[in-house]
Amino acid sequence: MPGFIQITDTHIVAPGALAYGRSDTAEALHRAVATINAKLPVLDGIDCVIVTGDLTDHGTPEEYAHFAAIMAELELPWQAVPGNHDRRDAMRAAFAPAPWMPEDGPIHWVRDFGPFSVIGLDTLLEGAHHGELSLEGVGFLDAALAAIGAQPVVIASHHPWMHSGIPAMDADNLHGGGALMSRLEAHPAPARMISGHVHRAVTGQIGRVTCQISPATCHAVLTDHRVGHDPQLTIEPGGITVFRWSTAPQPGLLSDIIPTGSFSGPWPFADRPAEWEPRPLQNRDQQI
Numbered sequence: 001m002p003g004f005i006q007i008t009d010t011h012i013v014a015p016g017a018l019a020y021g022r023s024d025t026a027e028a029l030h031r032a033v034a035t036i037n038a039k040l041p042v043l044d045g046i047d048c049v050i051v052t053g054d055l056t057d058h059g060t061p062e063e064y065a066h067f068a069a070i071m072a073e074l075e076l077p078w079q080a081v082p083g084n085h086d087r088r089d090a091m092r093a094a095f096a097p098a099p100w101m102p103e104d105g106p107i108h109w110v111r112d113f114g115p116f117s118v119i120g121l122d123t124l125l126e127g128a129h130h131g132e133l134s135l136e137g138v139g140f141l142d143a144a145l146a147a148i149g150a151q152p153v154v155i156a157s158h159h160p161w162m163h164s165g166i167p168a169m170d171a172d173n174l175h176g177g178g179a180l181m182s183r184l185e186a187h188p189a190p191a192r193m194i195s196g197h198v199h200r201a202v203t204g205q206i207g208r209v210t211c212q213i214s215p216a217t218c219h220a221v222l223t224d225h226r227v228g229h230d231p232q233l234t235i236e237p238g239g240i241t242v243f244r245w246s247t248a249p250q251p252g253l254l255s256d257i258i259p260t261g262s263f264s265g266p267w268p269f270a271d272r273p274a275e276w277e278p279r280p281l282q283n284r285d286q287q288i
């Protein structure tokens, strides 16, 4: 079954530097890439990585070159939308030969996975931390949704419209996102929005649209529900999110957040008690 892996907020800085003086974002991206490469033999149908913004911390050519060098180790193709820490011209110059990169303007794209499509939406408003979907972006979205027709859709953007519950981050979410969500509400098939920016794994529901924020590959943002407090970074395990289409019990998209790094195992359940042995299906269903 087709699928993809989302990574987000890699915040790559110059080689040898730490983001915010504390976060080794290059090491974190190396770890994420190694985790993906190590998982691929046991994953089915995953054919690309989608990066939902903040590829770099300052949007410089040097940082994009550093990002590209680390991503060259990845055994899958990747494509990306920019975040508030990116700069469109430098990002385009770094990755211009990529088939998903538009020749000019915002970095939107559409990728058809068969049972569903992903629309990458550029929400970067240069000079601001919050995101915005421009009139041009709404036009791109309308055309893409019309082309998709009745296919389930995933919107991949850096800025979420959903609030995370962290007021300091929610102030800089996608402003004017109602125009996007009203279109997803009207879409004649399941719709989901996947984002980054908050550096935490958050899931919510807005109307009939499932909204997800993936953890960053690098530092996290402290869960802090108090109003009037600046955001603070914490060093927590990074994560990747595996999305895979499932046909059972009904067609739909599954997501699995996997921490990056190497951990002990896997181990067989060889010495499990006899009562753990699988029961015949009909008996299991009767007992539920």
Ligand SMILES: [Fe+2]
Pocket (backbone or CB within 6 Å): 009, 011, 054, 083, 197, 198, 199
């Ligand atoms: Fe970020």
Ligand SMILES: [Fe+2]
Pocket (backbone or CB within 6 Å): 054, 083, 084, 085, 158, 196, 197, 198
């Ligand atoms: Fe961001």
